[in-house]
Amino acid sequence: MANIMDLATEDKLEYHFFPVSSGSVQFKVRTPNDAHIALTMGPAESDPMVEIFLGGWGNTKSVIRRNRTKPDKVEIETPGILNGGEFRGFWVRWDGGIISAGREGEAIPFLSWADPEPFPIAFVGVCTGWGATGSWKIEDGAEFNTPDSLEYKFGPVVSGSLTFEYRGPHNCHVSLTQAPAEVDPMYEIMLGGWENTKSVIRHCRQKPDKVEVPTPGIMNPNEFRKFVIEWRSGRVLVRDGQSGEVIMEWVDPVPFNITHFGVRSAWGARGQWRISHFSGAQPLPPSAPVAAPLYAAPPGYPGAGAPIVAGIGNWVDATSGQVPPGAVVGGQDCNGEPLYVARAQHEGAVIPGKLCSSHGCAFVAWGGMEHGKNEYQVLVGGPNNWVRTNGSNVPPGAFPGGESEDGEPLYIGRVNHEGSLTTGKVQQSHGVCYISFGGQELGFPEYEVLMP
Known part of the structure; x- marks a missing residue:
């Protein structure tokens, strides 16, 4: 686990918001009832908004609500799901309009709903109320694995950059797209390909590659290596996450609006990832006068x-x-x-x-x-x-x-x-x-x- 954010919430139904860039959030909460999670476009309560209420109605049931309007979209009985004396772990995920919530360690959600009007989720809020205060441990950049498979796992982007750490022998692949799928137009950044000897930027899955640089030993199966990808107005940069040094750069003459990123490992490699919210590297220089x-x-x-x-x-x-x-x-x-x-x-x-x-x-x-x-x-x-x-x-x-x-x-x-x-x-x-x-x-x- 990485980057645990500790948070205390009062008994006042007032959300505390933080940004997210992946399609999920994992957390532990200690509260007797009414742990509320909001999914929004901005750091405030504004429509569109999806809320997940865990342990409401005296810790007896859980619901999904949209735009603070009843009737609730989903309602199930969950007696005793929360506990005021111990932390309970949960996850909330969203992808293509499907909102789901589950318990830590369980892959199958106990709450799920398909939003017919999905919107880009950039912030998550948490709060407690109805007689309950809460203590939260929210995971930022939790680790996950990618198998030896040429199949991307997608999540939404928040800003014009993505910071991540990768541990694997070679073939760390990141895609930038305008949908949670392999659709053109699309950028691919392949780090440590060709048995960990070179890295490339590819456009629309077509060869020849737009950029190719020798990067022998850039990946390591025994330690995480940190990288930053930045984009603006068609300009794509890949940086070393420690030194800030530019590894690759390319300008697309016909840029598109990037809304999602995907990650994968392949060609004999499995990978372990940590995805962060925002880049701490140097920002791109302005493309116009200040x-x-x-x-x-x-x-x-x-x-x-x-x-x-x-x-x-x-x-x-x-x-x-x-x-x-x-x-x-x-x-x-x-x-x-x-x-x-x-x-x-x-x-x-x-x-x-x-x-x-x-x-x-x-x-x-x-x-x-x-x-x-x-x-x-x-x-x-x-x-x-x-x-x-x-x-x-x-x-x-x-x-x-x-x-x-x-x-x-x-x-x-x-x-x-x-x-x-x-x-x-x-x-x-x-x-x-x-x-x-x-x-x-x-x-x-x-x-x-x-x-x-």
């Missing part, structure tokens, strides 16, 4: 023509849409209006967000909603150096923007969404950048973070 020159304030807007001065920057008080001279432009709204880096107080927190001058206020994200603030602070004379990253990988020295109600530092991030480049808050413990948009708080595992 936003400082692209989104400078146009003539006629307050602050236009004022130089963006290097330095640590100052937070300047403002109200009612005012933009102080030298305000840092962080992005632009859907209509092309510049968005400035701002922050405001809300519910005991100081939250980085965006200032949209024409709206007469700044906006911050909190509690699943967008909040307009007439009084706020604007970053003036500060940096405009944005670095791409993902998950909880906030670069050391990132520019601080505020803190949560619990005292956790919040950093300044931004994401592209529906034609806008919107600034918001990066909460490292959540592994996402939150922005306010269209009245909602939206979380994104891939983002840019402001650096000095």
